[in-house]
Amino acid sequence: MAGQMKLTVPDLGDFADVEVIEVLVSPGDTVEVEDGLVTLETDKAAMDVPASQAGTIVSVDVNVGDTVNAGDVVATIEASSDAPAAEAPVESPEGDSDEFVVTTVMSPEEIAEVTGSKPEAAPVEAETDHQAQLVVLGAGPGGYTAAFRAADLGMDVILVERWPMLGGVCLNVGCIPSKALLHAAKVIDEAAEMSKHGVTFGVPKVDAAKLRDWKQSVVDRLVGGLSTLAKQRKVKVVHGTAKFGSPKHLVLDSGETIGFEQCIIAAGSEAMMLPGLPDDPRIVDSTGALELDPLPQKMLVVGGGIIGLEMACVYAALGTEVSVVELTDSLMPGTDPDLIRPFMKVVKHRYASIMTSTKVTGMRATTPGIEVTFEGKNAPSVGVYDRVLVAIGRRANGDKIDADKAGVNVDERGIIAVDKQMRTNVPHIYAIGDLAGGPMLAHKATHEAKVAAEVASGEKSYFDARTIPSVAYTDPEVAWVGLTETEAKADGIEYEKAQFPWAASGRSLAIGRDEGMTKLLFDPKTHRVLGGAMVGTNAGDLIAEVGLAVEMGADATDISLTVHAHPTLSETVAFAAEAYDGTLTDLYIPKRKKR
Numbered sequence: 001m002a003g004q005m006k007l008t009v010p011d012l013g014d015f016a017d018v019e020v021i022e023v024l025v026s027p028g029d030t031v032e033v034e035d036g037l038v039t040l041e042t043d044k045a046a047m048d049v050p051a052s053q054a055g056t057i058v059s060v061d062v063n064v065g066d067t068v069n070a071g072d073v074v075a076t077i078e079a080s081s082d083a084p085a086a087e088a089p090v091e092s093p094e095g096d097s098d099e100f101v102v103t104t105v106m107s108p109e110e111i112a113e114v115t116g117s118k119p120e121a122a123p124v125e126a127e128t129d130h131q132a133q134l135v136v137l138g139a140g141p142g143g144y145t146a147a148f149r150a151a152d153l154g155m156d157v158i159l160v161e162r163w164p165m166l167g168g169v170c171l172n173v174g175c176i177p178s179k180a181l182l183h184a185a186k187v188i189d190e191a192a193e194m195s196k197h198g199v200t201f202g203v204p205k206v207d208a209a210k211l212r213d214w215k216q217s218v219v220d221r222l223v224g225g226l227s228t229l230a231k232q233r234k235v236k237v238v239h240g241t242a243k244f245g246s247p248k249h250l251v252l253d254s255g256e257t258i259g260f261e262q263c264i265i266a267a268g269s270e271a272m273m274l275p276g277l278p279d280d281p282r283i284v285d286s287t288g289a290l291e292l293d294p295l296p297q298k299m300l301v302v303g304g305g306i307i308g309l310e311m312a313c314v315y316a317a318l319g320t321e322v323s324v325v326e327l328t329d330s331l332m333p334g335t336d337p338d339l340i341r342p343f344m345k346v347v348k349h350r351y352a353s354i355m356t357s358t359k360v361t362g363m364r365a366t367t368p369g370i371e372v373t374f375e376g377k378n379a380p381s382v383g384v385y386d387r388v389l390v391a392i393g394r395r396a397n398g399d400k401i402d403a404d405k406a407g408v409n410v411d412e413r414g415i416i417a418v419d420k421q422m423r424t425n426v427p428h429i430y431a432i433g434d435l436a437g438g439p440m441l442a443h444k445a446t447h448e449a450k451v452a453a454e455v456a457s458g459e460k461s462y463f464d465a466r467t468i469p470s471v472a473y474t475d476p477e478v479a480w481v482g483l484t485e486t487e488a489k490a491d492g493i494e495y496e497k498a499q500f501p502w503a504a505s506g507r508s509l510a511i512g513r514d515e516g517m518t519k520l521l522f523d524p525k526t527h528r529v530l531g532g533a534m535v536g537t538n539a540g541d542l543i544a545e546v547g548l549a550v551e552m553g554a555d556a557t558d559i560s561l562t563v564h565a566h567p568t569l570s571e572t573v574a575f576a577a578e579a580y581d582g583t584l585t586d587l588y589i590p591k592r593k594k595r
């Protein structure tokens with residue numbers, strides 16, 4: 001294609017008279033498809049108008065300060081004869097979209113038409129109702145990320161989801177709604193805390209229905225945004241429960257079939273329940289607990305892992321009398337004991353009881369409540385609760401999708417083994433997220449998703465992150481990344497440790513919380529950071545610096561010489577590094593002994 005063409009503003013959804021805040025090109029500039037021409041700004045977002053055609057700019061037809069609408073000419077271009085043009089901008093979806101940067105891609109067939117090269121024919125066994133180069137099974141954080149990344153790389157993608165909403169567990173019934181409720185809990189707890197320091201608020205009145213509506217509005221906003229992003233990328237979303245029919249197609253519960261050249265399995269996990277429980281609405285999993293319906297007076301949380309403890313934190317703040325029962329001898333099993341001690345100091349006053357080394361032996365539904373029997377040294381033999389949350393872990397969904405029909409191996413835990421490129425034992429089928437083994441965390445799923453999508457599109461990507469951070473968003477928060485002391489001791493890994501107690505942090509004292517602690521583990525030879533952990537307010541945000549240090553191979557001096565703003569909790573990371581380097585002045589620590 002050659003000759004002069006007008007480049008116009010794409011559909012802007014609900015926006016009109018949008019201001020040009022920057023002109024990015026000048027006459028004579030050569031641009032590629034998708035290069036920004038001008039930047040527009042609304043009260044909600046700034047975005048570039050991309051070139052839909054490669055070539056040389058002949059004239060720029062707008063100035064900074066002008067206002068433009070969809071269809072207005074931005075620039076005129078002399079199209080280069082060999083350059084492919086992008087499709088016409090996709091239609092902006094309905095609704096309130098913050099993100100309407102238009103991504104235009106060509107299908108392999110269209111590229112072939114322009115370039116004369118032939119795409120490889122899709123090896124399909126039989127006619128299917130839908131067909132795509134890449135089918136992604138499951139639209140959680142793993143699935144939607146994989147679908148969007150693959151579409152951005154030029155693949156035609158179908159995303160299959162059994163629920164009416166995209167976003168999976170994380171957005172709908174996991175990370176996001178739980179964090180919205182934890183925010184409410186934090187406000188209540190902090191307000192109560194201040195009464196010790198001379199600022200007293202009244203007893204909070206909790207309108208559970210309104211709180212639930214707000215939580216849902218947060219979820220809806222994010223989930224709605226995903227549909228918009230899928231439309232913008234031309235990812236076709238097909239709703240239905242899918243199973244494999246063969247290594248080349250899925251079958252939906254409706255009977256429809258979807259053929260693919262490659263497939264990414266991202267079907268996630270589900271909450272596990274104790275066997276033999278009565279069928280009673282007062283016994284819930286984490287999804288039920290997020291409903292706050294109604295707020296119980298007395299609640300038992302079965303399972304002292306992260307999900308159970310986060311929900312315990314929410315309900316206790318909202319006024320419920322909470323008890324926690326845990327089979328092992330510690331809350332957050334497997335977490336370094338020195339992180340759990342400060343955590344326990346705070347939560348033991350908040351909960352009616354914390355029963356570790358205790359087993360739930362039975363539950364009976366009675367009119368006054370769920371009668372629970374226990375076996376353990378710290379437990380009563382029986383307790384009665386208005387609500388029981390069972391949070392004993394999650395099980396991968398690998399064995400619910402007839403993976404055997406595709407020849408994909410699934411283990412007895414529902415996990416599908418993958419290599420560093422996220423390939424299963426069947427090379428054109430990938431698995432990511434909760435069902436691919438490793439920690440069941442959204443950020444792990446999204447990183448794996450990008451690798452799988454990139455490999456499927458022909459890039460040489462690998463999942464070779466050194467570490468994946470873990471965070472309990474409880475109060476106080478507990479976070480760790482890289483090597484932990486528990487692992488180091490179990491595996492005989494040599495390490496040296498430095499720690500900084502938050503009682504010596506000005507910021508920690510100024511927010512009325514001094515129970516925290518930051519520790520760093522170092523390689524004794526290179527002094528590089530092997531891992532780190534912290535307990536305290538905002539530990540989940542602060543751990544990012546330690547993660548970066550591990551990934552970058554930073555040593556103690558790299559951190560201690562990095563100027564951290566004062567007074568911040570982030571200084572505790574620097575102080576721990578200074579303690580290791582022997583340069584800490586904020587605290588007197590006797591010289592460390594050689595291990």
Ligand SMILES: Cc1cc2nc3c(=O)[nH]c(=O)nc-3n(C[C@H](O)[C@H](O)[C@H](O)COP(=O)(O)OP(=O)(O)OC[C@H]3O[C@@H](n4cnc5c(N)ncnc54)[C@H](O)[C@@H]3O)c2cc1C
Nearest residue numbers: 138140142162168169170174175242268433434440441442
């Ligand atoms: C209460 C709670 C709080 C959490 N908090 C955090 C947190 O703070 N941080 C964090 O990192 N992680 C958190 N998690 C974990 C996080 O939600 C998961 O690790 C993450 O959602 C996994 O993403 P995924 O894409 O692998 O699977 P999922 O999110 O489980 O998505 C899988 C999708 O596949 C669909 N699906 C399954 N089978 C089929 C089928 N046969 N056909 C069609 N569709 C199918 C499902 O409907 C679902 O939408 C939390 C989880 C819970 C329960």
